[in-house]
Amino acid sequence: MPEVIQQNLPFLLAGLAMTARLAAIGIVGGTLLGLVLAIVRHARIPLLNPLAVAYIEIVRGTPLLVVLFICFFALPSFFGYRTNAVDAAALGFVLFIAAYLAEDFRSGLRSVRPGLTQAGLATGLTPVQVFFLIVLPQAVRRAIPPVFSQYVRLFKFTSVASVIGVRELTGSALLVNAREFQPVAIIATVALTYLVICSAMSLVGRWLYARLAIRS
């Protein structure tokens, strides 16, 4: 390990911890919001459906950095609350990734054969029971590969939070570099760290998909 990294290890590890925290919040919150949006779209729930469509289209057409600016500057000013860079970034990641996850879950929902719904209904299950017991579990399984690639994207996207002053891995590395000026060692270490963690996430996704796969 390069000396400059060793000397600044606690600081960089704190940055990595912040990256992990932001990614975790984004994954959990984004998955929940994404599922809700996907269900609203899939079930074409009146009133909410057009809102979900608008939300997904707007977010997908907005750069991540702009979403973070909105969460850091615009929303607090508009709704009159105080925030900090970390909370604003966490909110931004949830809002951002949910729009993409919603589309992945929705295509999972659409891939479930309608015959299975009929079979469930024929046994006396209500439409809501059919959805949660039969359709959704299959849709989520089918969505694992695209969903995990969103998780991996999100993990890398957390670096953008450095722009609004969050000391996550990239932000911390930039601060270390400003003091030490050893860009090759510092940036290479950071890049390698992202690569290793992203590869591990992909592996987990593949393992989960193989474990839960629906062979048909």
Added chain:
Amino acid sequence: MSAAPLIVLDHVCKQYGTNPVLRDCSLSVAAGEIVVVCGPSGSGKSTLIKCINGLEPYQSGSIRFEGQEVGARGTDLPRLRARIGMVFQSFELYPHMTAVQNVMLAQVHVLKRSRAEARERSLELLTRVGLRERAEAYPANLSGGQQQRVAIARALALDPVAMLFDEPTSALDPEMINEVLDVMVGLAQDGMTMVVVTHEMGFARRVASRVVFMDEGRIVEDRPSEQFFRAPETERARIFLSKIIAH
């Protein structure tokens, strides 16, 4: 035979847009009767039986099951459906659940049986269809004939008073047809009320009380099976019968 028929269809009409699929269909099925519905593809057979448990809506006429109007606004469809088992052409087992879980699901969530009770009943039924040892297998690891037998067990798990079969052997390889038909013959011998859409005329001859022949959305013939097989009344049914029995 009980006085009031279990299933009564009275002048039922249904169309998709302007395309009629059922035209003025009337039919009644008494408890214990086995009615085989046959006819060329597109004649409305599947639609007809899917109307009986409310999977397909109909525009006019009336369908009553145990005296209750299926299409009425206030009808508790889940409750009505739980009393009618249904078996589909393409099995439709839940692929993320094992055979025994497939059979358990509605027992737990519709009949509110305990998991232990539901499991015990499921294993009993899987034994009855000859698949006790495959209870923990996923549908993808079962043959078509085995999947269809699990599907029959799943339908029986709710202790239905009638069973609907929608071409239960049409998606099967020839060597698997008999294992499914054997289970159905067993059910018939136990006195189950059955409405079976099928082209298996051997099965019809053996167990059907009546044969209904449909063409272009109409019930063209509805006669006791021995009469139907001796000599169909209509030219259309005669041609159909000669075609499917010829090969």
